[in-house]
Amino acid sequence: MDASSFLSRLETLLDSRGLVTAPDDMAPHLVDWRGLFRGEALAVVRPRTAQEVAAVVAACAEAGVAVVPQGGNTGLAGGAVPVGPAPQILLSLSRLNAIRKVDRVGMLMEVEAGCILQTAQEAARAAGRLLPVSLAAEGTAQVGGVISTNAGGINVLRYGMTRQLVLGLEVVLADGTLVNALRPLRKDNAGYDWKQLFIGSEGTLGLVTAAVLRLVPAPQHKVTALLAVPSPEAALALLNRVQDEVGDQVSAFELICGLSFDLLKRNCGLDLPLAPAPWLVLMQADSSLAGIADKVEEVLAGALEAEEATDGVVASSEAQARQLWALREHITEAEQREGPSVKHDVSVPIADIPAFLADAEAAVAAAHPGARANMFGHAGDGNIHFNVLIPPGTDKAALNRTVHDAVARFDGSISAEHGIGQYRAGELAHYKPAAELALMRRIKAALDPDGRLNPGKVLA
Numbered sequence: 001m002d003a004s005s006f007l008s009r010l011e012t013l014l015d016s017r018g019l020v021t022a023p024d025d026m027a028p029h030l031v032d033w034r035g036l037f038r039g040e041a042l043a044v045v046r047p048r049t050a051q052e053v054a055a056v057v058a059a060c061a062e063a064g065v066a067v068v069p070q071g072g073n074t075g076l077a078g079g080a081v082p083v084g085p086a087p088q089i090l091l092s093l094s095r096l097n098a099i100r101k102v103d104r105v106g107m108l109m110e111v112e113a114g115c116i117l118q119t120a121q122e123a124a125r126a127a128g129r130l131l132p133v134s135l136a137a138e139g140t141a142q143v144g145g146v147i148s149t150n151a152g153g154i155n156v157l158r159y160g161m162t163r164q165l166v167l168g169l170e171v172v173l174a175d176g177t178l179v180n181a182l183r184p185l186r187k188d189n190a191g192y193d194w195k196q197l198f199i200g201s202e203g204t205l206g207l208v209t210a211a212v213l214r215l216v217p218a219p220q221h222k223v224t225a226l227l228a229v230p231s232p233e234a235a236l237a238l239l240n241r242v243q244d245e246v247g248d249q250v251s252a253f254e255l256i257c258g259l260s261f262d263l264l265k266r267n268c269g270l271d272l273p274l275a276p277a278p279w280l281v282l283m284q285a286d287s288s289l290a291g292i293a294d295k296v297e298e299v300l301a302g303a304l305e306a307e308e309a310t311d312g313v314v315a316s317s318e319a320q321a322r323q324l325w326a327l328r329e330h331i332t333e334a335e336q337r338e339g340p341s342v343k344h345d346v347s348v349p350i351a352d353i354p355a356f357l358a359d360a361e362a363a364v365a366a367a368h369p370g371a372r373a374n375m376f377g378h379a380g381d382g383n384i385h386f387n388v389l390i391p392p393g394t395d396k397a398a399l400n401r402t403v404h405d406a407v408a409r410f411d412g413s414i415s416a417e418h419g420i421g422q423y424r425a426g427e428l429a430h431y432k433p434a435a436e437l438a439l440m441r442r443i444k445a446a447l448d449p450d451g452r453l454n455p456g457k458v459l460a
């Protein structure tokens, strides 16, 4: 089938806004958030229902056309942008955006893939519940994209990754089969838990069209604190102390190096409410019970006495808490304004964070003179954004290897939460053990034997 008869066939499956072929209208879909990856597509297809998605995917399978699913296009691995010469369509889930149900008693919601994450969070909040996945791109990222990347964010320490929040899933398979498993069950051991394969597989195994998500009680009280700590070792001692004393009420524990704060001041005009320190910790605890703030202040006093922290400030109002979080949220922008950098989103076992940071920083300094490591991240779950500010002429591929080799020395992961997409497909092939890669290829071959779902991503 030639391209124009294929597009005519798609037209019969969609409403008048479902098929976009004008280059200007397609353009924003064909470049990623950071402007690093650009691709080409026969059309941008915008179905309204799961049945339309299924019909479009079936037509693509018949015509030998590949399908690139796209949500909010905020992914940081180039996963939602077409790559390669194969004829492909970009399938945007944006119009499947209904919140079908919020169940306050059952503490869950059923939502379509194209719903903006923030809209879903607001609907949960209106029912007195919390949808705990939260990330800086939540005003644009969509539920389907968040599920397909198994997104993390700032609350993983307490509530887990997105995977832990998905109770039921509706997906379209490579041949166009629609599988509805939107079961609102907490316990379901009846057979394989196949939905896990689709969570975090970045659109390479199927298309997510809707999900049932677990909600939690909305905490009524929270406390946010910024602490100066002498070293990453001290930060981990502090983490243990806080977890011992306030248990799983600690929802965020971010470790930030001193350089980040220099950059915030120099490039964003943001000032630290503490004297400069080599490392800082931004932590938050929340609870339904009153008294959490007093408890955390008591624990932090103990940490200061034990010299796990040298200084600290506890937010005394919601506005001050927001100011503390603004410091964390502006690090990437401050870094961008400083000049070029190479970003790594890695994880290592929590107890190895101090040794990893020292090892990787020394390796970068030795191999790439003039490079400066800007290290920050969700240390409470072992996830470090090990970004490196680079002088002109730095070999970026060699720098990636320097950092990822350090990650490998600690049995870590080269992608903690941002995924593989096209950006890290080569690195995945280099670092993933052969037996695991072979298993991944068998799963891909079983679910997408013709390689039509998001080609060139994850397994390139």
Ligand SMILES: Cc1cc2nc3c(=O)[nH]c(=O)nc-3n(C[C@H](O)[C@H](O)[C@H](O)COP(=O)(O)OP(=O)(O)OC[C@H]3O[C@@H](n4cnc5c(N)ncnc54)[C@H](O)[C@@H]3O)c2cc1C
Binding pocket: 033, 068, 069, 070, 071, 072, 073, 074, 075, 076, 078, 079, 080, 081, 093, 113, 134, 135, 136, 137, 140, 141, 142, 143, 144, 145, 146, 147, 148, 149, 150, 151, 152, 153, 154, 202, 203, 204, 206, 207, 208, 209, 417, 418, 421, 454, 457
């Ligand atoms: C400022 C900023 C901050 C961020 N912070 C975080 C963070 O803290 N933690 C984190 O984990 N990520 C973070 N991200 C990355 C990104 O926001 C997440 O990966 C998000 O989950 C992507 O959602 P999306 O709807 O934009 O997906 P897209 O970018 O559209 O797609 C991402 C991948 O999923 C696939 N996909 C999208 N929708 C579907 C679907 N319905 N079915 C099948 N496949 C699909 C795409 O093909 C692609 O491979 C951040 C990004 C930005 C720009």
